[in-house]
Amino acid sequence: MTEGRYDYVIVGAGSAGCVVAARLSADPAVSVLLLEAGSTDNSPDLTVPVKAPSFLGSAYDWDFRSEPEPGLGGRVMTLNHGRVLGGSSSINSMVYLRGAAADYDEWAAAGATGWSYAEVLPYFRRCEDNDRGADDFHGAGGPLAVSDGRSRHPLSAAFLEAAQQAGYPLNEDMNGATQEGVGFTQVTQRDGRRWSTATGYLRPNRGRPNLTVLTDSPVSDLLFEGSRAVGVRVDRDGGPTDYRADAEIVVCAGAYGSPQMLMLAGIGPATHLTALGVPVRADLPVGLNLQDHLRSGLCYESTLPSLQRSLTDEALALYEAEGRGPISSNVGETAGFIRSSPAVAEPNWHVNGVPAMIGGMIGIAGDGVSVIGWPSKPTSCGYLELRDTDPSTPPRIVHNYLMTGYDRRTTCDGMRRMREITEQPAFKAVSTGRLLLGPEGYDDPSILRFVRQTGVTTHHPCGTCAIGEVVDPELRVYGIEGLRVADASVLPSVTRSNTNAPTIMVGEKAADLLLAARATAPAAVVSA
Incomplete structure (x- = not known):
């Protein structure tokens, strides 16, 4: 018909x-x-x-x-x-x-x-209604609400502080003049709603x-x-x-x-x-x-309440009244673009701090504080x-994940960079040091064995x-x-x-x- x-x-x-x-x-x-x-x-x-x-x-x-x-x-x-x-x-x-x-x-x-970037940037700007307003990199008045997240969990903030202690600069706009650095991500939300x-x-x-x-x-x-x-x-x-x-x-x-x-x-x-x-x-x-992208993560027992334990009646009341707090969290509140090795010319490792034990699509599996990451430009097809x-x-x-030497090399080096972040004072201040998820060691074979057993799609x-x-x-x-x-x-x-x-x-x-x-x-x- x-x-x-x-x-x-x-x-x-x-x-x-x-x-x-x-x-x-x-x-x-x-x-x-x-x-x-x-x-x-x-x-x-x-x-x-x-x-x-x-x-x-x-x-x-x-x-x-x-x-x-x-x-x-x-x-x-x-x-x-x-x-x-x-x-x-x-x-x-x-x-x-x-x-x-x-x-x-x-x-x-x-x-x-x-x-090219110069040719697609106008389309990124056109789509945006960014709550920061318009500038050379962002737009206002478009159909897509783009906002600063209204949940900045203390565990997420601790990750960012630890990453800076490890030598990675704070970047308040990873969609701006440069991508390199760590920061809170913007999200496709308006007033704390998707x-x-x-x-x-x-x-x-x-x-x-x-x-x-x-x-x-x-x-x-x-x-x-x-x-x-x-x-x-x-x-x-x-x-x-x-x-x-x-x-x-x-x-x-x-x-x-x-x-x-x-x-x-x-x-x-x-x-x-x-x-x-x-x-x-x-x-x-x-x-x-x-x-x-194939992501892997490290998770430690936290000394502060994780996101899962923050979802209280009080948090719900705050969300319903003001559209902010833990219930407005996108879980992966932070991100960073870092170099897996000093020999690398440009950032090639995408890292996130997560105020929870990771699972699923950065889902909440349990209490903990996590650092997850992946090669940002994998070569496996x-x-x-x-x-x-x-x-x-x-x-x-x-997907043929990890089927190239470059992806395996970058994954091993990137996992070691994540471990360095977890060894900084700011991270140790919110962690008991008890590893809930991670490799047995940080040599290449141990890391690859762990990633092959636990790595998941980043969708x-x-x-x-x-x-x-x-x-x-x-x-x-x-x-x-x-x-x-x-x-x-x-x-x-x-x-x-x-x-x-x-x-x-x-x-x-x-x-x-x-x-x-x-x-x-x-x-x-x-x-x-």
């Missing part, structure tokens, strides 16, 4: 999809359909920052599993990924970090024209007559006329429904979902698709170049491929539909008309940071690219 025709069909209402939908539908002459496989974001719990760990494994989570990871002794990794309006921006740790300027300049130097892309971009615009948002609507197939993508098939209300896109389809299903969708439509490695009986439309390296041709079957995912997958490999610098899929990808999967390499802010930036830039194409396209292509 064909339900309707729109100028643009956007698949996935996540961190980028909500942005694209809001920006395109600002023109009342443009009709936009936004499809989300998950549910609405109406639950009040989704706005409470400290409840984020409770969403892992819930109905709001795709809850993927990796294949046995060869670099981790064959362990299977749980891979959380948002399945709700706002996507992972509705369930993540709300950290607002963009990465280093070098990330984007490296992309541009490798052929991603238009993606501010997802669904909150900032969709909610104010749901009343637009030219914007249709459908939840619980997984896309099962892309529809084609020759080499042009013209629509999508959705499993909705117990049967298939087709929606046509007269201008373009934008796939924003994430670093796991977008490559799966493309491969099911015949866009991917020809050998793999042929083996599954999928007719090949375009032989492209879809699903390859999968990158992520994995892949994603289809198990079968059923769209409801989760893909096969292998920063990207690169599976990379610019220059699967899509061109304007995010158009090579060899296919009317189809773009706009999400973390297009990042040519993982940023030296969390990836949510870069993904929102991708959505902003994608919207401009689409609008520019519309302005120059023949009228018959852009009208229903």
Whole structure:
């Protein structure tokens, strides 16, 4: 059944999809359909920052599993990924970090024209409503609330003091002139409440007559006329429904979902698709170049109440009255970009202080004070491929963590830098010295054995539909008309940071690219 025709069909209402939908539908002459496989974001719990760990494994989570990871002794990794309006921006740790300027300049130097730091900075600024106000690096008045955290736990402050005692400078804006140093992170919150892309971009615009948002609507197939993508098939209300896109389809299903969708439509490695009986439309390296950050941590018994023990009735009353205190905590309140070794020219280790025992997506597992970290620019790459041709079957995912000598070297050196921070007076003042989680020793074999046993994803997958490999610098899929990808999967390499802010930036830039194409396209292509 064909339900309707729109100028643009956007698949996935996540961190980028909500942005694209809001920006395109600002023109009342443009009709936009936004499809989300998950549910609405109406639950009040989704706005409470400290409840984020409770969403892992819930109905709001795709809850993927990796294949046995060869670099981790064959362990299977749980891979959380948002399945709700706002996507992972509705369930993540709300950290607002963009990465280093070098990330984007490296992309541009490798052929991603238009993606240098100077060229993407305006999109970061445009999205922001930063409570610090506008300056050369930040914006005010945008849809995305960016704020200083309203929980500065004493254990987090102790970590920052210890890091400075270890020789790392305080940096009050790691999205500013320089990334190096340690500090409290800004978060995607307003008045102590989570501010997802669904909150900032969709909610104010749901009343637009030219914007249709459908939840619980997984896309099962892309529809084609020759080499042009013209629509999508959705499993909705117990049967298939087709929606046509007269201008373009934008796939924003994430670093796991977008490559799966493309491969099911015949866009991917020809050998793999042929083996599954999928007719090949375009032989492209879809699903390859999968990158992520692997985090490991040290946890000590604390002498002060940890975040878990701070969640009292008094804390709840403070939160309800003023939107501040421990319940507004994003758990990972601090961050730092440091060098794993004096021989390293630039920061290559991302470190966080956590006022709790770590677990899950920086979840609260118990009392303690933790220091966690990961190589900020890992060189290991994995892949994603289809198990079968059923769209409801989760893909096969292998990240290949720790499979390069560089990643192993950086991990060993970085773990030793974290240990040095825990040996500083400020950290010892809040710790009994009893190690709750850590390696038996700090020689390379002991560290690697520990990391292989305990390391987990930092939930920063990207690169599976990379610019220059699967899509061109304007995010158009090579060899296919009317189809773009706009999400973390297009990042040519993982940023030296969390990836949510870069993904929102991708959505902003994608919207401009689409609008520019519309302005120059023949009228018959852009009208229903």
